[in-house]
Amino acid sequence: MSFLGIDLGTGSLKVAIVDEKGREQAVASVAYPIETPHAGWAETSVQTWWRALCEAAARLPDGLRRDVRAIGFSGQMHGVVLIDAAGEAVRPAMLWPDTRALALLDAWPEPQPNPVAPGMAGPLLRWIVMHEPQSASRTRWALQPKDWLRVALGGAVATDPSDACATALADPAGVWDVGLLDRLEIPREWFAPLAPSYAAGGVLSESAAQALGLRAGIVLATGAADTPCAALGSGLAHDGDALLATGTGGQIVVLAEHAPAAVKGLHRYRAASDHWYRMAAMQNVGIALERARGWLSYEWTDAYRDAFADTTNASGLTFLPYLTGERTPWLNPMARGGWLGLALDHTRGTMMRAAFEGVAFSLRAGLDAIRASGATVTALKLAGGGSVDARWRQLLADALNVELHAVDCPNAAPRGAAILGGLASGHWHARDLAALAPGATRVAGPQGDAALAERYARFLDLYARVETWFTDTPSR
Numbered sequence: 001m002s003f004l005g006i007d008l009g010t011g012s013l014k015v016a017i018v019d020e021k022g023r024e025q026a027v028a029s030v031a032y033p034i035e036t037p038h039a040g041w042a043e044t045s046v047q048t049w050w051r052a053l054c055e056a057a058a059r060l061p062d063g064l065r066r067d068v069r070a071i072g073f074s075g076q077m078h079g080v081v082l083i084d085a086a087g088e089a090v091r092p093a094m095l096w097p098d099t100r101a102l103a104l105l106d107a108w109p110e111p112q113p114n115p116v117a118p119g120m121a122g123p124l125l126r127w128i129v130m131h132e133p134q135s136a137s138r139t140r141w142a143l144q145p146k147d148w149l150r151v152a153l154g155g156a157v158a159t160d161p162s163d164a165c166a167t168a169l170a171d172p173a174g175v176w177d178v179g180l181l182d183r184l185e186i187p188r189e190w191f192a193p194l195a196p197s198y199a200a201g202g203v204l205s206e207s208a209a210q211a212l213g214l215r216a217g218i219v220l221a222t223g224a225a226d227t228p229c230a231a232l233g234s235g236l237a238h239d240g241d242a243l244l245a246t247g248t249g250g251q252i253v254v255l256a257e258h259a260p261a262a263v264k265g266l267h268r269y270r271a272a273s274d275h276w277y278r279m280a281a282m283q284n285v286g287i288a289l290e291r292a293r294g295w296l297s298y299e300w301t302d303a304y305r306d307a308f309a310d311t312t313n314a315s316g317l318t319f320l321p322y323l324t325g326e327r328t329p330w331l332n333p334m335a336r337g338g339w340l341g342l343a344l345d346h347t348r349g350t351m352m353r354a355a356f357e358g359v360a361f362s363l364r365a366g367l368d369a370i371r372a373s374g375a376t377v378t379a380l381k382l383a384g385g386g387s388v389d390a391r392w393r394q395l396l397a398d399a400l401n402v403e404l405h406a407v408d409c410p411n412a413a414p415r416g417a418a419i420l421g422g423l424a425s426g427h428w429h430a431r432d433l434a435a436l437a438p439g440a441t442r443v444a445g446p447q448g449d450a451a452l453a454e455r456y457a458r459f460l461d462l463y464a465r466v467e468t469w470f471t472d473t474p475s476r
Helices: 046-058 062-066 102-107 121-131 133-138 145-152 178-184 206-212 226-233 286-295 300-309 348-372 390-400 412-424 450-469
Strands: 002-008 012-019 024-031 068-075 081-083 141-143 200-203 219-221 242-246 250-256 267-270 276-282 318-320 338-340 379-383 403-407 440-444
Touching (some): 002 145, 002 226, 002 412, 012 046, 012 412, 024 046, 046 145, 068 412, 102 121, 121 178, 141 145, 226 267, 226 412, 242 412, 250 348, 276 348, 300 390, 379 390, 390 403, 390 440
Parallel strands (some): 002 068, 242 379
Antiparallel strands (some): 002 012, 012 024, 081 141, 200 219, 250 276, 267 276, 318 338, 403 440
């Protein structure tokens, strides 16, 4: 008996099969690009997602696929997929880095229970109503990405609190705010009913089963957003447990038994279990490093080698990684990035080193916001494919001033999704979650790097000095 977890990410789709004891048996992933048909837009065709799922599933062993008894879902947070009454996509999915709705954020006046970003479902749907009436007229459901995937596999039209509460259209508990929907003139009938992340949400259709090499009729869990799935898969089970997840963006998650108090710049969302979590969300982690690597014409192996080979020239160069705006702690969708302090003796390696440091410093700024809210964080579990290099891990530990403990299962989000499948099928129960936590190994600790601390102070000072530059509305 085994369970399949599907993680529908921003830049790739990953699948993982775990056995009846929660041990990973196989994993596969397929990458795809973000489409930018206009400046500030970020989209992906759902056909791209579907092809990636079929290709990833085909890479899993046939015997393991035939043994799958349930499927769970994890998906990139925010964004939105519009489908018609027949279940067909009305237009490409709009994703969280999208800034087209920036000018509409005034419709969410302060104070808000959570920060509102232009790439959330609320602003994007308001933009659709205002600028694409033909799409709005065809729409029957406005779904979160993982919910679209479940429906495409034959499941029920539903969503869970962990995704709903992050749309800017629901209260912190994830219940749709019909008064807000009416005020924004967004049809309330577009929004799916709520169900727990671990609830059964239909069964796999015959056609989808044939496409994926699975048995028809197996249970589909409702699923959860990728961050709470990564927390679940990483073994966060108790109040105060903390996780750093790095991917396209980065999240620092601290689990809470009860609803945390609202703190400006931080998010308080529902977990995949019945917990809550406090989150610092940084948009520019993998996406900024990948773009810097491309600008510098590096292969990844060479980028790591040169960036960490010699740091003697690092002190004079600072990189702001805010290529897509930033959430925690600045709440500035207009923020932008680049290198400052370049000199003739700087090399590609120096510039790449500064990019790594800039991303680490942006994560530190998010963690400082969590610490300022009253949480004590001295250790973080580490998840995410972008955090496997030992040199990068040490830089993170030094910059964040924490111990890092890598979870033994590197595919935390799809593993968490698979666990939700096991819960939905009745194989596991909530009381089993702590026992399912994977092992974790200490991989780095802070070494008291005073020069790095000075460069972090310089980073904060630089952002404060240039923030007023970022005031013009992006071109459309």
